[in-house]
Amino acid sequence: MSEILSGGPERPPWRPPRWLIVAAVAVVTIAALVVSLILVAGEETSPSAAPQRSPSPPSSTGSPFPDGSDAAGPRDETPGLVITGVALGEGSLNRHDRTANTGPWTVTVRRPDGSLGLNGAVVTFPVPKPQAGRPVRIGSAAGWARDGEIVWPVADSYARVRSDLPKSQLVAIATATTVASGRPQVRPPSGLSVVSTGAARPHYLREARYGSGEVGEASELSGGLTFTGVAHCGGFEDLLYASDTQPSGTVRGKPAVITSELGGNGVLAWEPTPGVIAYVGYSGAPLDRGAIAALHRLAERTRLLSAQEWQATAPSTVDQVNDFG
Structure with a gap:
């Protein structure tokens, strides 16, 4: 038998006074307003809600990049190089090597007085077995030596060192x-x-193309093509050691070299930072003292763009193997 508990006689339900209802509604309304104001103030001061800045407008020359000091981009991204004060138009190009990281790898070493293509060496692995060369011992292995180059067997393949250093240092x-x-x-x-390591071939070659007349150097470079470029790789310097390369003063305080082995009639190259090589080249006129002076003038007018700034120039992209040989 269940027990029933009685609460006494029934009473009519309690109803709050009208003044109390009005006061409660007012308190709830004020509280909601205060919370809304706090949330809005938090959004305005939050870094994630900071307004996005619009891109810098093109300069008066029609160029999609501003004149100024070199942009500082992420270290692992290849920058671009442009000539300031000249409209680029549709002259920007990405040479994209999708297999660069699966190809040969390099290590660049230098003396304290070394610079791009001077007083240093580039080790590349793997490379093909050489067809000729003078015998040389590398530890217990039998290698092949040629002027400025040694190839030897290692790790079931072959490695190569190219350099302008004495043979004893190559060994x-x-x-x-x-x-x-x-x-x-x-x-x-x-x-x-060791000053840099990385793929022998650049993942990207960033190139900008101009008419030599557009950049004001037609008298020395003829009316042909002037181009700039940036490569982030070891293969560029490796080729410098294998070709006729000469020191050529400085560009913005960095030692530069001149060569005719990298396309066109001549290329002036320097290293803004270790492993990142910038260059200015041309095609049209013979490579003489006047042309070299013109390349220096153009190089001093260049500016590095971050990878993001470079993409803002709307470059076309070509898939290819960026092999310097």
């Missing part, structure tokens, strides 16, 4: 080279240091 560099996970590693001999 020392080769002896100090090992291969791990398919990539060369160099413990630099005394007097040398």
Whole structure:
């Protein structure tokens, strides 16, 4: 038998006074207003809600980039290079090598007085077996030597060192080279240091093209093509050691070299930062003192763009193998 508890006689339900209802509604309304104001103030001061700045407008010359100092882009992204004060138009190009990172790898070493293509060496692995050369011992291995170059067997393939250093130092560099996970590693001999490592071929070659008359150098470079470019790789410097390359003063305080082995009639190249190579070249007139002077004038007028700024120039993209040979 269930127990029933009685609460006493029934009472009519309690109803709050009208004044109390009005006061409660007012309190709720004021509280909601205060919360809304706090949320709005938080959104205005939050970094994620900061207004986005519009891109800088084109300069009066029609160029999609501003004149000024070199842009500082992320270290792992290839920048672009443009000549300031000249409209680029549709002259920007990305040469895209989708397989660059699966190809040969490089290590660049230099003396303290070394610079791009001077007083240094580039080790590349893997490379093809050479067809000729003078015999040379690399540890217990039999290698092949040619002027400024040694190739030797290692890790079931072959490695190569190219340099303008004496043969004894090439042998020392080769002896100090090992291969791990398919990539060369160099413990630099005394007097040398590693300045960069990376793919032999650049993932991107950024190029800008102008008429030599448009950049004001038709008298020295003829009416042909003037171009700028940037490569982030070791293969560029490796080719410099294998070709006729000469020192050529400085560009913005960085040692520069001149060569006719990189396309066109001549190319002036320098290294803004280790492993990143910038260049200005042309086609049309013979490579003489006047042309070299013109390339220097143009190089001093160049400006690096970050990868994002470069993409804002709407470059066309071509898929290819960026092999310097």
